[in-house]
Amino acid sequence: MTARTSGSAPAGPGRRDTRQRRLLRDQLSRQEAFVSAQQMYDDLRASGDRVGLATVYRTLQAMTEAGELDVLRSDDGEVLYRQCGPQHHHHLVCRACGVTVEVDGPAVERWATTAAAEHGFTEVTHVVELFGLCATCSRPS
């Protein structure tokens, strides 16, 4: 018998510091917009870094479960990820370039709770996202 016997460090899954995870974390912290797993994969390959597609999916998923990323689903079904602040907030996303602004809306939170209660619903969560054209993309030519 070795390790695992002396009950000191939990040492469970998801805590090893690997090259792949570093690459993904770095790239995410440089991103302004929401990006898909496929995009991250392509971008990494483009910059010469070799990471398996499965690893990209796995890592992104793990980070999401760990609360490090926010998730969004694009109209065509792709799952998009983005590194966000820890407090509860919503997103204002540019349809054209993807740039995202975090916005909060106390009014919305209150409305959601009230509306749900009025109909006898409990354990309510809400999805609120805004889409539009950012200042830059709004400008004509």
Add this chain to the structure above:
Amino acid sequence: MTARTSGSAPAGPGRRDTRQRRLLRDQLSRQEAFVSAQQMYDDLRASGDRVGLATVYRTLQAMTEAGELDVLRSDDGEVLYRQCGPQHHHHLVCRACGVTVEVDGPAVERWATTAAAEHGFTEVTHVVELFGLCATCSRPS
């Protein structure tokens, strides 16, 4: 040459009254909850009605474009449809049984418009959905 010559009835695509379309329309009008194309397909087969899967997808899509259905995407990526009122509104959906209540929220609309404007965004649309447990599903045993 026949038809199409005397410019009277537009008679374009999407207006033929077929058995399949009637079946789908009927089933949707009986539904309280959001349902997926696959579910509709299974339910139809279960009741002995034979309709192709592709037709279910096509019809549901067409009805959505015609503004007859509201669309929602489940957590696991399936697209869900539901016959809804024509005015703008949001949904309060039961996570357990799927029952849905239409709710409106003037406060939310205002907030969305304001928040977007503050950041210079234009042509803004929003997605606002509430999920929870309906009164029935909330009850213990």
Add this chain to the structure above:
DNA sequence: CTATTGTTGAGAACGATTCTCGTTACAAGG
């Protein structure tokens, strides 16, 4: 250094949705 065990990655498997294309059947005209 060595053993342990979380990680990785290539490719297969999946599941929802879309496409292809020969067949079917509305519905307007004769």
Add this chain to the structure above:
DNA sequence: CCTTGTAACGAGAATCGTTCTCAACAATAG
């Protein structure tokens, strides 16, 4: 009614994003 043009169907193939499998690998404790 019957003929026709063509919209609509439907079975199966093709896409596409995502997940699974499993043998090879590598971070890390002792």
